[in-house]
Amino acid sequence: MASRPTGSMSKTVEERDHVVIRFAGDSGDGMQLTGDRFTNATAILGNDLATLPDFPAEIRAPAGTVHGVSAFQIQFANNDVTTPGDHADVLVAMNPAALRADLDKVARGGTIIINEDSFTQRNLEKAGYASDPATDGTLDGYQIYPVPMTSITVRAVESLGVGKKEAERSKNMFALGLVSWMYGRPVDVTLRWLEKKFGGKPEIYEANVASFNAGYNFGETTELFAHQIHVAAAPVTEGIYRNVAGSQALAWGLIAASVRSGVPLFYASYPITPASDLLHELSKHKNFGVVTIQAEDEIAAANMALGAAFTGHLGVTGTSGPGIDLKAETIGLAVITELPMILVDVMRAGPSTGMPTKNEQGDLLHAMFGRHGESPIPIVAPSSPADCFSVALEAARVAIRYRTPVILLSDSFLQNSSEPWLLPDVDALPTIDPRFATPNGSDFLPYARDERLARPWAIPGTPGLEHRIGGLEREDRTGDISYEAENHERMTQIRREKVDGIAADIPPLEVDDPTGDAELLVLGWGSTAGTIRAAVQRVRGAGERVATAHLRWLNPMPTNTGEVVTKYRRVLIPELNSGQLTMLIRARFLADAKTFSKVQGLPIWADELEDAIVRMLHG
Amino acid sequence: MAEENGDVSGVATLTKKDFTSDQEPRWCPGCGDYAILAAVQGFMPELGIEPHNTVFISGIGCSGRFTYYMDTYGFHGIHGRAPAIATGVATANPDLHVWVVTGDGDALSIGGNHLIHALRRNVNIKILMFNNQIYGLTKGQYSPTSEEGKVTKSTPFGSVDHPFNPVALALGAEATFVARTVDNDRKHLTDVLRQATEHPGSAFVEIYQNCNVFNDGAFDLIRDKQQGLHNQIRLVDGEPIVFDEGTRCLAFALAHLSHGPTEPTCIGVFHEEDRSTYGEAVRSQLERAVERLGPGDLKTLLHGGDTWTVG
Numbered sequence: 001m002a003s004r005p006t007g008s009m010s011k012t013v014e015e016r017d018h019v020v021i022r023f024a025g026d027s028g029d030g031m032q033l034t035g036d037r038f039t040n041a042t043a044i045l046g047n048d049l050a051t052l053p054d055f056p057a058e059i060r061a062p063a064g065t066v067h068g069v070s071a072f073q074i075q076f077a078n079n080d081v082t083t084p085g086d087h088a089d090v091l092v093a094m095n096p097a098a099l100r101a102d103l104d105k106v107a108r109g110g111t112i113i114i115n116e117d118s119f120t121q122r123n124l125e126k127a128g129y130a131s132d133p134a135t136d137g138t139l140d141g142y143q144i145y146p147v148p149m150t151s152i153t154v155r156a157v158e159s160l161g162v163g164k165k166e167a168e169r170s171k172n173m174f175a176l177g178l179v180s181w182m183y184g185r186p187v188d189v190t191l192r193w194l195e196k197k198f199g200g201k202p203e204i205y206e207a208n209v210a211s212f213n214a215g216y217n218f219g220e221t222t223e224l225f226a227h228q229i230h231v232a233a234a235p236v237t238e239g240i241y242r243n244v245a246g247s248q249a250l251a252w253g254l255i256a257a258s259v260r261s262g263v264p265l266f267y268a269s270y271p272i273t274p275a276s277d278l279l280h281e282l283s284k285h286k287n288f289g290v291v292t293i294q295a296e297d298e299i300a301a302a303n304m305a306l307g308a309a310f311t312g313h314l315g316v317t318g319t320s321g322p323g324i325d326l327k328a329e330t331i332g333l334a335v336i337t338e339l340p341m342i343l344v345d346v347m348r349a350g351p352s353t354g355m356p357t358k359n360e361q362g363d364l365l366h367a368m369f370g371r372h373g374e375s376p377i378p379i380v381a382p383s384s385p386a387d388c389f390s391v392a393l394e395a396a397r398v399a400i401r402y403r404t405p406v407i408l409l410s411d412s413f414l415q416n417s418s419e420p421w422l423l424p425d426v427d428a429l430p431t432i433d434p435r436f437a438t439p440n441g442s443d444f445l446p447y448a449r450d451e452r453l454a455r456p457w458a459i460p461g462t463p464g465l466e467h468r469i470g471g472l473e474r475e476d477r478t479g480d481i482s483y484e485a486e487n488h489e490r491m492t493q494i495r496r497e498k499v500d501g502i503a504a505d506i507p508p509l510e511v512d513d514p515t516g517d518a519e520l521l522v523l524g525w526g527s528t529a530g531t532i533r534a535a536v537q538r539v540r541g542a543g544e545r546v547a548t549a550h551l552r553w554l555n556p557m558p559t560n561t562g563e564v565v566t567k568y569r570r571v572l573i574p575e576l577n578s579g580q581l582t583m584l585i586r587a588r589f590l591a592d593a594k595t596f597s598k599v600q601g602l603p604i605w606a607d608e609l610e611d612a613i614v615r616m617l618h619g
Numbered sequence: 620m621a622e623e624n625g626d627v628s629g630v631a632t633l634t635k636k637d638f639t640s641d642q643e644p645r646w647c648p649g650c651g652d653y654a655i656l657a658a659v660q661g662f663m664p665e666l667g668i669e670p671h672n673t674v675f676i677s678g679i680g681c682s683g684r685f686t687y688y689m690d691t692y693g694f695h696g697i698h699g700r701a702p703a704i705a706t707g708v709a710t711a712n713p714d715l716h717v718w719v720v721t722g723d724g725d726a727l728s729i730g731g732n733h734l735i736h737a738l739r740r741n742v743n744i745k746i747l748m749f750n751n752q753i754y755g756l757t758k759g760q761y762s763p764t765s766e767e768g769k770v771t772k773s774t775p776f777g778s779v780d781h782p783f784n785p786v787a788l789a790l791g792a793e794a795t796f797v798a799r800t801v802d803n804d805r806k807h808l809t810d811v812l813r814q815a816t817e818h819p820g821s822a823f824v825e826i827y828q829n830c831n832v833f834n835d836g837a838f839d840l841i842r843d844k845q846q847g848l849h850n851q852i853r854l855v856d857g858e859p860i861v862f863d864e865g866t867r868c869l870a871f872a873l874a875h876l877s878h879g880p881t882e883p884t885c886i887g888v889f890h891e892e893d894r895s896t897y898g899e900a901v902r903s904q905l906e907r908a909v910e911r912l913g914p915g916d917l918k919t920l921l922h923g924g925d926t927w928t929v930g
Contacts (some may be wrong), residue, residue, distance in 0.1 A: 025713040044927045097625075189925060238930025252920060259917050266711055286908035288915030291710060291901055296736035303733075304694065306705020307676070311715070315707065334699050383812065385745040423926070460692040460708065460715050463671040468640070468687050470695025480642065481687065567737055 002611040003551035011220070012227040014183070019231055020085030021179060024102045025061050025115075027056060027070045030172035035072025036418075037193060038202070041185040043243040043420050044557050046233030047076035050530060052084035053416045057273075057357045064126035069101040078232040082530035082537075084417065086605035089453055092175050092184075094118060094149070096127035103138075111143045113178070115171065116241030117150035145224055149174050149215075156214035157207040166204065173294055177215025178412075183229050185527035187216060202444040244421040246385035246529035250344065252283035253392025255288050258314055260431035261400060262394070266308035267316045268293040268301040268403060270323060273356040274412040278318045298323040302330035309339040311458035312436065312468070314396055318344035320412075321363060323353065328371050334405035335375040335495065337469045338447075338455050341404075342395050347411040348599040350380030358601025359413040360577040361526050365583070367407040368555060368570055374492050376499040378402070379554040381409040383529035385471035390416060391552065396501055403454040409554070411576075411604060413527045415472040439461070439464035446479035452505075453498035503556040509564050513547035514540070520617055523593070525581055526573050528604055554581070557588075565591040572616055574604055632662035636671075640690040646681060651680040651802035651828035652749065656688055659747075661810045666816055668798050673716045676705045678725035680756050681830075683748040685720040699730025702737035705744045706897070713898030716816070719746045723764040723844065727783050731763075735792035741820040743896040747812075749802075750785060753834035757809065765834075766879055786889055787846050787874040789823040790867060796822035802829060803843050807853075807886065814888055820896045827880060838880045854887030867892075 006601055017033060020039070025031045032053055042049050052073040061068030089109035095118040106112060114134060124132060133139055134146060153171040154164065159205060160202045173194075190212060197206035219225050244252075244471045258265035267290065283292040293306070295301035301317045309315030319426040321326060325346045332367040333348035334341045345367065349360040367379045378398055382391035388410060399406045436457035437444070447455050458465035467479060475482035476490055511521070524532045529550050536548050549564055565571050571593040573582045579595035586593055598604050638660045646652045663673070673691035677683040679698035686693035692715075696704045702720045709717040726734050726748045739783070751791060754760040760773040768777040789797045797817040800811040808826065815822035817925075827838040840850045852860065854873065870890035872916060877884040909915075 014921050040925055044925055048927065134742050165687065187748065193925075233929075236929055240924070240926050240928050242924060242926045255920065256917055257916070259915070264711070266707065268707065278920075285915060285920065286905050287912040288920075289905055290915075291905070292711065293706070293901075295703070296732055299700060300706070300733050300736065303700040304707035304710070306703035307694070308711040309707075310704075311674075311708045311711035313711045329697055330700065337694075347706065349845035426921065429917075461672055461712060462672045463669070466691050466693075468675075468689075468693035470677075470698050472695065 004332075011225070013230045014068070014227050016229050017230050018075060018081065019078065019090070019183065020073065020075045020088045020107075021073055021090045021092070021227065022073040022102060022105060023090035023092045023175065024071040024098035025060060026097065027058065027068045027205035028063060029070070029094045030069045030126055030169070031072050031094070034172045034176045035074060037190050038179060038185065039074055039418060040193070040243055041180060042076045043241065044075065044189050045186060047231055048079065048081040048082045048236065048420060049074055050078040050084045051418045051509060055357055062126075064095055064097050064123050064520060066097045066101045066127055067420070069098050071098070072347065075081075075588065077230060077250045078234050080234065081540055082533040083603065083606055086607050090179070091547045092179060095172070096124045096129055096133070096177065096353070099133060100127045100129065103201060107140065107142070109143070111145065112139060113145045113147060115149040116146035117148045119146075128177055147178065147218070147224070152214055152218060153211045156210045160206045160210060162203050162207045166207060170207050170250060173211040174215035177212040178216075178219045179217045181219030181228065182225060183231065187212075236420075239422045241420045241422055243418050244386050244389075245416065245418040246382070246388045246410060247277035247282055248414070249280055249386050249421065250284075250382070250392050250410060250415070251386035253312070253389040254282065254316055254342070254396065255285055255290060256426070256429055257393050257396030257432065258288060258388070259288070260429050261314065261396065261434050263312065263380065263400065263432075263434050265316065266291070266305060266313035267291065267318070268304035268308070269318045270295050270518040271302050272320045272323050273342065274348055274415050275318045275320045277322070277415060278344060278346070298326035302327040302510070305341055305570070306330060306334050306337070309341045310460070311321075311338070311511045314340065314342070314400070316342040316344065318346065320346045320348045320356070321350075322352065322371070322499075324363060324366060331377065331405055331407075332371045333471050335377060336471055336474070338403045338495075339405070340399035340457065341598055342406050342408055343401055344408045345411060347396070347409060348525060349599070354603045357412065359411050359576060359603065360599060360601060361409075361528070361580070362377050362412060362599070363409060364525075364554060364577065364580040368584070374481050374496065376496050377555065378404060378406045378499055378502055379409060380406060381413055381526040381554060383416055383526060383550055383552065385417050385419050389421070391430065397430065398505070400432050401436055401454065401505070402452055402498060402502060403457055404499065411527050416475035434583045435456050437462070437465055442485050445477045447474050448477050450493070452501060477555055500556050502553070503559045504560055506553050507550050507559040507575045508560040509551065511547055511549045511564055515545045518568065520570045520572060520613065521547045521549060521550065521565065522574065522613065523549050523565065523581070523585070524574055525554060528576065531604045531606050531609055532574060534606035535613060538606065538610050539613050544614070546613060546617075551581070554584070562589040562591075565589050565593060570594070570616055572613065574609055574612070621741060633669070635660045635664060637670055638663050642687045644688050644857060645684065645830050645888060649831040649857070650681070651830070652685070652795055653750070654802045654805065655749065655826060656685060656826065659812065660689070660810045662813060663888050666813070668716050668816075672714065674708055675718045675720060676701045676708065677720040678722075678730060680683055680722040680725045680754070682720050682722040682725065698922070699728070700724050700733060701725070702730065702733040702742075702744065702746065706737055706742045708738070708910055710898045710901050713743060713902055717744045719744050721746060721748050721754060723748065723750045723785070727763040727785060728790070735788070735849050736823050737792040738789055738792040738806065738823060740897040741795050741894050743898050745815050745822045746824065748823065749828040750786060751824050751828045751830035751834055753830050755830045755833050759833040766881070775928070780930070782879065784874055785825045787871060790871050790874060790890060794823045795820045795892050796888070796895050797890045798823070799825045799827070799886050801827045801838065803842050811888060814850055814891070818891060840882070841880045841884055841886070850883045852883055852885045854885050854889060856888065866890075871891070900919045
C-alpha cells in the first residue's frame with residue numbers, strides 16, 4: 001500500500017455551490033483518465049456531477065498541435081447538476097495547444113493552471129502562438145497558475161528507477177493530485193485504483209503514486225494556492241450510488257433485459273465511433289451468456305442480430321450514423337418479418353463521415369422514415385447517461401412484447417458522459433415474458449395476432465411449428481407469400497396499428513408546470529434534458545412561468561402529446577439538429593412549435609437556451 | 620442435440636414428404652432448381668435430420684424461393700445477406716442444421732463479403748450456390764460468373780468483366796469444405812450434398828444449374844450425358860487423378876484446371892479439413908466465462924466498482 005500525501009490542512013477553505021473543471025492536454029497526456037479518476041473521487045464524495053469527454057478524431061495527432069488536444073470537463077455541485085457546465089471555472093492546460101484550443105471555454109476571470117515546462121518556444125510555435133500567452137497579455141483577466149508539472153514529476157520519481165519517458169508520462173497524475181487537493185477530493189479512492197491498475201507493475205505503480213502525491217503536496221505546501229475549495233455533498237435520495245457512463249448503462253440495461261426475460265442476448269456490431277464502447281462493454285460479460293460478434297460489416301451485423309432474433313435471442317446491433325444507413329434494408333426486413341430486435345444508433349454529427357467524435361441529434365427523421373415502403377418502427381431515446389439503463393430495458397420490453405424492431409436513439413454525449421446513478425433494486429426490475437410459441441395441435445399460423453397485434457415467436461428447434469418467413473409480403477394469418485391487393489393494404493395497416501398501439505403501453509407525457517399557468521412549454525427529447533432543466537430552472541428563478549416536458553418515446557408518442565403541445569400558447573423545442581422533432585410535432589398536431597437549433601457538434605449551453613426562452617417570452 | 624434427442628425409430632420413418640411444404644414450386648418449367656430441390660428433399664430423411672431442427676435461409680434470386688418449398692424452418696432474407704442471417708442462427712443455436720441457398724449473383728456479387736467471412740469463420744452452415752452464370756429473376760443480365768464477352772440485356776456489346784472462379788474463391792477464403800456438382804446428376808449431387816451435410820463447419824457447394832430460359836446450355840459440355848463423360852474430371856478421394864482432399868494448394872490448382880465449364884472441369888469434393896466451428900467456439904467461450912467469472916449476477920454487475928451509500 002502506498003503512502004498517502006502528508007502534511008496538514010493549514011490553508012483556509014472556501015465554500016462553493018458548484019465548480020466546472022476542464023482538463024486539457026495532448027491526446028497522449030492521459031486527460032480522459034485524469035478526468036475519469038477525478039470524477040470517481042467526486043462521485044464518492046457525494047457531489048452531484050455531470051461530465052463531458054471531448055476528444056479529437058485523431059488517435060494520436062502530431063504531439064503538441066491544437067487538433068491533437070483531448071479534454072475532459074466535469075461540473076460538480078452541492079445541488080442538482082444537469083449539465084457538464086457551459087464554461088469552465090478552472091482549466092488545467094498541459095501544453096500551449098490545450099490552452100489555445102480551450103481558452104474560449106473558460107469563464108471570464110476563471111482559473112488557468114498551466115504546465116509551464118511545456119511552454120517552450122517549440123511548443124508555442126506548434127500551437128500557433130507567436131509569443132508566450134502566459135506573458136503577452138492574452139491571459140489578462142484570468143488567474144494564471146504556472147506550475148512546472150513535468151520537472152517536479154520527474155524529480156518525484158527519480159529515485160524509483162523508471163525511465164525518463166515513463167516519469168514524464170505520469171505528469172497527469174501530478175495534475176490530478178494537485179486538483180484533488182484544490183477541491184479536497186479523497187485520495188484513497190485514487191490510490192486504490194492505481195494499485196488495482198498497476199499492481200502488477202510495481203515501478204509504474206510507485207511512479208504514479210509518487211506523482212499523484214507530489215501534486216497533492218504541491219497544492220498544500222506551495223504559496224501559489226491560497227486556499228482550498230469545498231463543495232458540499234448534494235442532498236440526494238438515500239441508497240447506493242455509483243458513477244456510470246451511458247455506454248455502460250446501455251450495455252447493462254441490455255443485459256438486465258436478457259436476465260429479466262430469460263432471452264439470451266446476442267449483440268452483433270461493426271466497430272464505429274462512438275458506438276464501439278457498447279461492443280467493448282458487452283463482450284466483457286459473456287458469463288451472462290451474452291454472444292458478441294464483431295461482424296464483417298454493418299449490414300452483416302444487422303442480419304446476424306436478426307437471424308439470432310429468429311432463433312429466439314434478443315438480437316441487438318449497435319452503430320452510428322453511417323452504419324444506420326447501411327442497416328436500413330435489414331431494418332425493413334425486421335419490420336416485415338416482425339421479429340424482436342433492437343438497433344442502437346449512437347448519433348454523431350453530420351452527414352456522411354461528418355464529425356465522428358462530435359454530438360448531434362440528426363437521425364430522428366432517419367429513424368422515423370429512413371426505409372423504403374411503409375415501415376413503421378418504435379423509437380425511444382434516453383435522456384441522461386444513467387437513463388440509458390432503463391431505456392434499454394424498455395426497448396427490449398417493447399421489442400419482445402410487440403415482436404418488432406425498435407430503434408434506440410442515443411448520442412455520443414450520452415455514451416461518453418457519466419453521472420451518479422442510484423442503483424436500482426434488481427429484483428424490482430420489470431420482468432419480460434417472451435411468450436415463445438408452443439404447438440397446440442392445430443395448424444400453426446405464423447402471422448396470427450394476439451391482443452397487441454403481435455405475431456407468435458416460434459423458434460427453430462420447436463417441433464410442429466416449422467414455418468417460413470421472409471421479406472416478401474405475407475398473407476394475413478398464414479404467412480404465405482401474397483401479392484393480393486387488399487391483403488397488402490391490410491398488412492400495411494396492421495403493421496402501423498401495432499406500432500401505434502404501443503402508445504397505450506407507455507406512460508403519458510409528464511409535464512412539469514409548477515405554477516400551472518405557464519405560457520411557454522419547452523419540449524425536448526434525448527440528451528438535451530439536462531440543459532433544458534438547467535435553463536428552465538434559471539428562468540423560473542427570474543420569475544418566469546415556463547413548463548417543460550421530455551419525450552422518451554418518439555414513436556409512438558404518448559397518447560396525451562397532442563393535448564400537451566396544443567395547450568400552451570408557445571412551444572419551444574431545443575434540438576441538436578435543424579428542427580426534426582419540431583417537424584413531427586407540427587405535422588402531427590398542428591401545433592405552432594418553434595425550434596431552438598444548434599448543429600455545432602457541441603451541447604446546447606444552458607445560458608444560450610435561457611436567452612432563447614426569455615426572447616420567446618418577451619421578444 | 621437433434622441426433623441426441625431424436626427417437627431412432629421415429630427418425631427412420633421420416634420421408635421426403637416430411638420435408639415438402641404445401642407451397643407449389645414456381646420456377647420455370649425445365650429449371651435445374653427442381654432437380655436440386657428433389658435431391659435435397661429426397662436425401663434429408665436418410666440422414667435422420669428432423670425438420671424442426673433444420674433451417675433453410677436464402678437470399679434474393681430464383682434460388683431464394685427454395686426456402687418456401689422445404690417444410691422446415693425457413694428465412695427468406697434480403698439480397699446477398701443469407702450467410703449473415705445464417706451466422707446469427709447457427710451461432711445462436713449451434714445444434715441446428717442450417718442451410719444457405721444462394722445463387723451466383725446473390726452469393727458472389729451483392730453478398731460476396733458475407734460469403735467469404737462465413738467461410739473463414741467456419742460457421743456451421745451448408746451453402747448451396749446455384750450457379751447458372753446469369754441473373755434470371757431480373758430477366759437476364761450477366762452475372763459475376765458469366766464468361767467474358769457475354770451478350771445480355773445489360774451488355775449488348777458483350778461483357779468486359781472477368782468472371783469469378785467460385786471454387787477457387789471459396790478455397791481462398793479458407794473454406795473447410797469446397798465442392799462442385801451438377802444439377803442433373805442426381806447421384807453425384809446427392810453424394811456431394813451428403814458429404815457436405817456430414818462436414819462439421821462451413822460447406823460450400825457450387826452446383827452447375829441450367830437456366831433454360833436466360834442461359835440455356837451454359838454447362839452442356841459438363842452436364843450433357845455424352846459430352847459430360849469426356850469433360851467431367853471426377854475428384855474421388857484417393858483415386859487417380861491421385862487426389863487428396865486435405866491439400867488446399869492441390870485443390871486450388873485443380874480449381875484452376877479449367878477457366879470455366881467450357882473445357883474439361885473438375886467436379887466433386889475439392890477440399891475438406893477439420894477446424895472448430897464458429898458456433899461451438901462461441902459456445903465454449905461462454906462456458907469458459909462462466910467457469911472463470913461465475914454465472915452472471917445482475918446485482919454483482921451493477922454494484923461492481925466504486926459505489927457509495929447515501930443515508
